[in-house]
Amino acid sequence: MRMVDLIQKKRDGIALTKEEIHFIIQGYTKGDIPDYQMSAFAMAVYFKDMTSQERADLTMAMVESGDQIDLSMIEGIKVDKHSTGGVGDTTTLVLGPLVASVGVPVAKMSGRGLGHTGGTIDKLEAVEGFNVEITNEQFVSLVNQHKLAVIGQSGNLTPADKKLYALRDVTATVNTVPLIASSIMSKKIAAGADAIVLDVKTGAGAFMKDLEDAKVLAKAMVEIGNNVGRKTMAIISDMSQPLGFAIGNALEVKEAIDTLQGKGPKDLEELCLVLGSQMVCLAEKASTIEEARELLIQSMQSGQALASFKTFLRNQGGDETVVDDPTKLPTATYIIELTADKEGYVSEIIADEIGTAAMKLGAGRATKESEIDLAVGLELNKKIGDRVQVGDSLVTIHSNQEDIQEIMESIRTAIKLVDHPVAAPTLIYETIDA
Secondary structure, X not given: OOHHHHHHHHHOOOOOOHHHHHHHHHHHHHOOOXXXXXXXXXXXXXXXXXXXXXXXXXXXXXXXXXXXOOOOOOOOOOEEEEEOOOOOOOHHHHHHHHHHOOOOOEXXXXXXXXXXXXXHHXXXXXXXXXXXXXXXXXXXXXXXXXXXXXXXXXXXXXXXXXXXXXXXXXXXXOOOHHHHHHHHHHHHHHOOOOEEEEEEXXXXXXXXXXXXXHHHHHHHHHHHHHHOOOEEEEEEEEOOOOOOOEEOHHHHHHHHHHHHOOOOOHHHHHHXXXXXXXXXXXXXXXXXXXXXXXXXXXXXXXXXXXXXXXXXXXXXXOOHHHHOOHHHOOXXXXXXXXXXXXXXXXXXXXXXXXXXXXXXXXXXXXXXXXOOOXXXXXXXXXXXXXXXXXXXXXXEEEEOOOOOHHHXXXXXXXXXXXXXXXXXXXXXXXXXXX
């Protein structure tokens, strides 16, 4: 088997066999296939696409290139959730304890984040003492006993994907569905879940800006998951504006606490109930979505979900008292209100520009070496469709920098006002399953 022949085959639009795909991925991971040939292959895929079977085979080849997490010692159906990312995406902090509180095992492997704010681990580390550096034995034991634990990502999970993604990034081949879908799904499958719920974002703050593109990606990922034996479904949700009110690590932890009490932003609560209901059904803890949703609502109303969050924090060394007293979370030196200089209705909040402003405050990483400031970030006081009077606070800025005039102006520019009423955007666009 020669790489040049396989490049030519894909260039001509002919489907590759499982053996040929494994030859490519294994060879590239080991260094036997050079970057220039893999670049040519990625570009051939970009123009000629892949069949459903090829996508599944590519995904499993990347899964098998490194470690695979064995969760078989955890009782029950393990359900994972993956979001394609956005601004103010606090769902994991809410969903973990909420779903665990009704008996669904949530064995979560998470990472740190580049971009607007930190990853799930960064956010949880806003709670003093919280630690993800636990052994696999501790991880399994915690999930079996308490239904929830979070561990840091293995250094050798899907090395083929890491290597290929870095190459795609510099060869203009990132934005192609078979390579995006197999990249995401390989990590989820290697992490050991039995079932996967995908939250695919669309809008200005999402990777897939266009709704139709988001649907294509969601269908591709659902198809891969089900083809390789994982029960998989997807929700297409809105990211034209930030989700919830908070953008920033400690701020998002506080918002998660509020949401678990039923006092959080309505859009965040609704999305968590939608995603959580699917997780509960896939775990076979409810027979219908309606029954699953009712279980989750009852858990929030009874305080069971909040108790689950406290237990989770305590189990991993965190100060659980922040749940009752969020003032113990890191706080910024300067609290600045960005007020409206005219009246009207909010017609647009450009999510990625708001996210970039939060990153410039220090809430996220511009590079892997960047230090995150867990205390800083933004709280939206208005959302699309809201009426605004002159002097109303649009955004509360939490900063440890005194001079943030440039950041304030970028936030103001990202919030558009018009003189006529505007409807709030659709939150959930579509459900996609097998």
